[in-house]
Amino acid sequence: MHELRKDILLGRWVAVLSDSKAPSEYDLSFMDRKEDGRCILCKNRENETPHETASIRIPNTPADSPGWWVRAVPSFRPIFQIEGDLGRKGMGIYDMMNSIGANEILIESPEHGIRPEDMGIEQMIRVLTLYRDRIADLERDSRLRYILIYKDSGKDAGEIFSHPVSFLMATPVIPKTVKDELDNAKQYYSYKERCIFCDIIREELRVGDRIILETRNFIAFCPFAAQLAFESWIIPKRHSCAFHEVTYGEIEDLGLILMSVLKKLRKIFNDPPFNYYIHTAPNMVPRRDHWHTLGEDYHWHIEIIPRLIRTSGFEWGSGFYILQTSPENAAKYLREVE
Amino acid sequence: MHELRKDILLGRWVAVLSDSKAPSEYDLSFMDRKEDGRCILCKNRENETPHETASIRIPNTPADSPGWWVRAVPSFRPIFQIEGDLGRKGMGIYDMMNSIGANEILIESPEHGIRPEDMGIEQMIRVLTLYRDRIADLERDSRLRYILIYKDSGKDAGEIFSHPVSFLMATPVIPKTVKDELDNAKQYYSYKERCIFCDIIREELRVGDRIILETRNFIAFCPFAAQLAFESWIIPKRHSCAFHEVTYGEIEDLGLILMSVLKKLRKIFNDPPFNYYIHTAPNMVPRRDHWHTLGEDYHWHIEIIPRLIRTSGFEWGSGFYILQTSPENAAKYLREVE
Numbered sequence: 270m271h272e273l274r275k276d277i278l279l280g281r282w283v284a285v286l287s288d289s290k291a292p293s294e295y296d297l298s299f300m301d302r303k304e305d306g307r308c309i310l311c312k313n314r315e316n317e318t319p320h321e322t323a324s325i326r327i328p329n330t331p332a333d334s335p336g337w338w339v340r341a342v343p344s345f346r347p348i349f350q351i352e353g354d355l356g357r358k359g360m361g362i363y364d365m366m367n368s369i370g371a372n373e374i375l376i377e378s379p380e381h382g383i384r385p386e387d388m389g390i391e392q393m394i395r396v397l398t399l400y401r402d403r404i405a406d407l408e409r410d411s412r413l414r415y416i417l418i419y420k421d422s423g424k425d426a427g428e429i430f431s432h433p434v435s436f437l438m439a440t441p442v443i444p445k446t447v448k449d450e451l452d453n454a455k456q457y458y459s460y461k462e463r464c465i466f467c468d469i470i471r472e473e474l475r476v477g478d479r480i481i482l483e484t485r486n487f488i489a490f491c492p493f494a495a496q497l498a499f500e501s502w503i504i505p506k507r508h509s510c511a512f513h514e515v516t517y518g519e520i521e522d523l524g525l526i527l528m529s530v531l532k533k534l535r536k537i538f539n540d541p542p543f544n545y546y547i548h549t550a551p552n553m554v555p556r557r558d559h560w561h562t563l564g565e566d567y568h569w570h571i572e573i574i575p576r577l578i579r580t581s582g583f584e585w586g587s588g589f590y591i592l593q594t595s596p597e598n599a600a601k602y603l604r605e606v607e
Numbered sequence: 608m609h610e611l612r613k614d615i616l617l618g619r620w621v622a623v624l625s626d627s628k629a630p631s632e633y634d635l636s637f638m639d640r641k642e643d644g645r646c647i648l649c650k651n652r653e654n655e656t657p658h659e660t661a662s663i664r665i666p667n668t669p670a671d672s673p674g675w676w677v678r679a680v681p682s683f684r685p686i687f688q689i690e691g692d693l694g695r696k697g698m699g700i701y702d703m704m705n706s707i708g709a710n711e712i713l714i715e716s717p718e719h720g721i722r723p724e725d726m727g728i729e730q731m732i733r734v735l736t737l738y739r740d741r742i743a744d745l746e747r748d749s750r751l752r753y754i755l756i757y758k759d760s761g762k763d764a765g766e767i768f769s770h771p772v773s774f775l776m777a778t779p780v781i782p783k784t785v786k787d788e789l790d791n792a793k794q795y796y797s798y799k800e801r802c803i804f805c806d807i808i809r810e811e812l813r814v815g816d817r818i819i820l821e822t823r824n825f826i827a828f829c830p831f832a833a834q835l836a837f838e839s840w841i842i843p844k845r846h847s848c849a850f851h852e853v854t855y856g857e858i859e860d861l862g863l864i865l866m867s868v869l870k871k872l873r874k875i876f877n878d879p880p881f882n883y884y885i886h887t888a889p890n891m892v893p894r895r896d897h898w899h900t901l902g903e904d905y906h907w908h909i910e911i912i913p914r915l916i917r918t919s920g921f922e923w924g925s926g927f928y929i930l931q932t933s934p935e936n937a938a939k940y941l942r943e944v945e
Contacts, residue, residue, distance in 0.1 A: 272667065274831055274832035275832055276830070276832040276834075277791075277795075277803065277807070277831070277832070278788055278791055278792065278803060279787050279788060279791060280787075280916055281832070281834075281926060281927070281928075282832070283832045283833065283834065283925060283927065283928045283929065283930055284927070284928070284929045284930065284932050285832075285930045285933050285934070286709065286929065286930065286932075287933075287934070288938075289931070289932040289933045289936040290836070290931040290932045291932075291940070292837075292875045292876055292932075292940055294834075295876065295879075295915045295931075296914070348929055349777065361810045361813070361814060363808055363810075363831045363832070364812045377609075385680060389862075403740075415925075417925050418919065419919070419920030419921055419923075419924050420920055421919045421920050424917070425917060426917070426919065426920070427787040427916075427917045427918060427919025427921075427922075428862075428919075436920070436921065436923070438921055440925075440927065444924075444925030444926050445879070445925070445927065446617075446923075446924065446925055446926035446927075447924075447925060447926075447927035449617050449618075449926075450616055450617060453615075453616055453617060453618060454616065457615075465615065465616060468617070468700055469616075469700070469812075472699045472700045472701075475699070476699060492696075493612055493614075493615070493622065493701045493703070494612035494613055494614040494615070494619070494620070494621045494623075496614075496621065496643070497632075498618075498628070498664055499630075509660075520842040531613065537630045538630055538633065541633075544919060544920030544923050544924070545920060546921075546923065546924030546925075547922045547924075554848075564677030572780070572924065574920075574923060577633045578633070578765075578796075579762070579763060579764070579765045580765055581757070581759045581764065581765025582758055582764070582765065582774070582882030582883060582884045582912075583755065583757055583761050583765075583774065583776055583884075585757075585784075585882050585884065585912060586755055586757050586782075586784065586785075586882070586884030586885075586886070586910065587755050587776070587782030587784055587785060587884075588619060588780075588782050588783035588784035588785075588787075589619070589620060589621065589622070589776075589782040589783065590619075590621045590622070590623065591621070591622045591624065591629040591686055591859065592623045593624050593627070593633075594624075594627040594628045594629075595623045595624070595625075595627045596623070599627075602629070602630055602653075
């Protein structure tokens, strides 16, 4: 089994695969990946994938058969596995545990060459509903502490399938970036007795120049101190810590604003590589330290990061980023594009 | 002037450039950058760069003239500027300050197409001595809190000059990654009353299977929970918090071990893109919180990170990394290469 190891210095966990790659297996010519024209994620090949964990499909069509609009299947080469116990243990001065968790591929469409945001709002609602349902399902496993849903678009953003997909990773630890966000939101809440995200929403609506788009339930904006240029966030106006508490009415609205921001980025940069991911509350574990405010101090949101620059030793060594376009200007460009 | 903004959520600072790039100015075809064959960093063009801040050169040759082996010059387009005050202020709910600091290009050789590790130990000693001297000089400016020296090799690692160079960035805040390392090292010290890095060195020497190379004064090893596959660290066996306290004898030894690891990586991966950077103690500021143990809780080191994979939304959204080669196997491959 793969193992999880804790970085004793930064408190960050990493997964170490048991079948180590040899140096010759690393492909440094990233851009040269070829598809062989046969995609196992397309419709009519359902019985060649692992069994689906969920789908939204034509009523009465059986699982693992055609008739689906969106479909979740376990990863072909999972990093985390669902069977087993955590097996936490020490190893010399270091700490490790088993790689318990889940990896799923969330297939966004039966069609190979299309994106959900081009198929219309109905399909986008199905994609977001699949996200919600998978989180709600996996949240019940008490060994899992966090469920991250993310998307990679473009080879430079780590894309590995040309079929439109998102991914789900459920981990037995809270990942460091999320933990930092939770810790700081909690600290702010202790000091102000207000949700830091609700304060950000009020401030952004008051100032206005970093807003890309506002709908009934959401705002899309470029954060004041974004990590990357043209980074865009979508956040619900209603305080809610967990993505899977989103309502049907909100999902439609979310679909529209997400489609709109993705299309704006695509138009402005001629289809740039990008990632997005959902930051939601960790799984509810009674008496967990982070959780004793019962969700009042956290607020789910989606972060969209276009990959416009190469990171250098400066960013890797420092965690300090340089924005070549200010968030105010980025929002203006994004507002103005059709 | 550019400005520094604080991410209210993560406590991380970012620099926002005052002359925002338009979307059309982002070059997404990263690999297509061309050199025009005329390099301003080569010898005999000294009067076309900003005035050198330091150099190691033939005795009695004047500054900004030929005769140098290594040379530091201010950046052509600095992110940080040395003149002015910090001007800390609030902006709505957010915090910002002026972009005070220093950016320098550390030219590693007068020859365009050569690397210092191929020029022999004498040249590598000069490069490391220039690193040391620039840190020692800038450390005296009380507005500067941190000095990061780093190197980008290969376009995929953010390289912007084909001439062999390193960079120096001096910032008025401690960058987040460094602060996390300092905080955790300090916490470990409080608990154990030992330097965490000294403990890591003892553990690595005891176990042995992650050691790449050991010299009189240094070890090179693949960390137990590295962030990236084949990540390699070089660390002095003698406890020392600050790089610029390195002695002449140690610099020679450091040059040899650094050259050796760089050559091993180059051979094993056929010249991969990589970054390295020095993590050293922040500038001494009396009564600073991090510093009341007078350096007993921190230990300088060099981190070398080959850029073998593309990061995806998983890494960006979580800070959780996946190692496709275990540190033990990576060290073995590196030990075995000539």
